[in-house]
Amino acid sequence: VRKSKRKMFGDTKHYDPVALKQKFVLWPGLAELAARYRERTYYFANPENRETFLENPTEFLSKNGPMKPPPLRLVMLGARGAGKSLHSRQLAQHLGIFHISFKERLQELIMAKTKKKIGPAYPEDEEEPEYSPEEIAAMSAITGPDGQPVTTTGLTDSAPTDTSEAGETATEDKEAEDGQKEEGETEEEIPLTEDEEAIKNNLESEDALSPDVLDKIVPEWWNKEPFKSTGFIIEGFPRTPDEARYMADQGLFPDGAVLLLVEDTDIIDRLLPPRLAKWRVNRNRRIAKKERAKAKKKKERDDLIAKRRAELEAEKAKLKEERRLEKEAARQAARESGAEESGAEEEEEEEDQIAR
Secondary structure, three states, rough: OOOOOOOOOOOOOOOOOHHHHHHOOOOOEEEEEEEEEEEEEEEEEEEHHHHHHHHHHHHHHHOOOOOOOOOEEEEEOOOOOOOOHHHHHHHHHHOOOOEEEHHHHHHHHHHHHHHHOOOOOOOOOOHHHHHHHHHHHOOOOEEOOOHHHHEOOOOOOOEEOOOHHHHHHHHHHHHHHHHHHHHOOOOOOOOOOOOHHHHHHHHHOOOOOOHHHHHHHOOOOHHHOOHHHOHHHEOOOOOHHHHHHHHHHOOOOOOOOOOOOOOOOHHHHHHHHHHHHHHHHHHHHHHHHHHHHHHHHHHHHHHHHHHHHHHHHHHHHHHHHHHHHHHHHHHHHHHHHHHHHHHHHEEEEEEHHOOO
């Protein structure tokens, strides 16, 4: 029996050495794009990488010891309510890597303009509740290996900022917003860009995000620091076959996927009580808001009635004073008229006496 000749792979085994060197990612190569160098076989993900390797093979080979592998990159998948956030955050802290919540990251990208979270879980009339620092950290889109929130801004700015500075900025923004509300100013709605509008539609009705929008969000976690050299676990991405194909096309390969399988009854038991409690809080808040509005209208009505009553009293007093003055003037005129008549009678009597 003739034995098949066993292939001797290079340092990167069946992964593309050019992708590892240039992008620091384990990109599985294709057998049909293989190349041999010094009796070793190398696989490549695309013809361009193969040509790049053949032009200068030594640039992509190890020189002093084994090649350094990229950091751990994982994705956490599962049904809504399966516990992806809890387990991925704990796993990230245990492994010393970043934790990324894809959905919360989408919220952060438009929060500066919408001023609130978007989606079915956040009704239009729901007021933003007060959160503790621990709850805020738990809701952060990105947390560092130490479990502390890391903030990034914009669709293209990926440089993490210090959380204390971010907190101060958020506090200043909140104070400015509260000041505007106290002064009664109406806040103008800030228009969204085309990409931000697509993100909003995705959060509201789960419309698919185009590759152009994903290009401005996802690749930085593979290609930019500090994620590139530290590693991460992404929660809730990819969510659809199209998003999985996007990752493969862009060479954004995770090292593993954790799939949480949970019974529907367990999810219901886990999610229903807090959602009912939240519904009750929102209901009570809406009732209290209506009561405040009703009391405000009653106060405004009572104030108007009191104001009108005061105006009527003032008009009545004014009219009474005018009548008093008229009567006083009439009496004065009568007194003056009586004095003139008596004076005329005295003159007539004097004239009669002289005539006699």
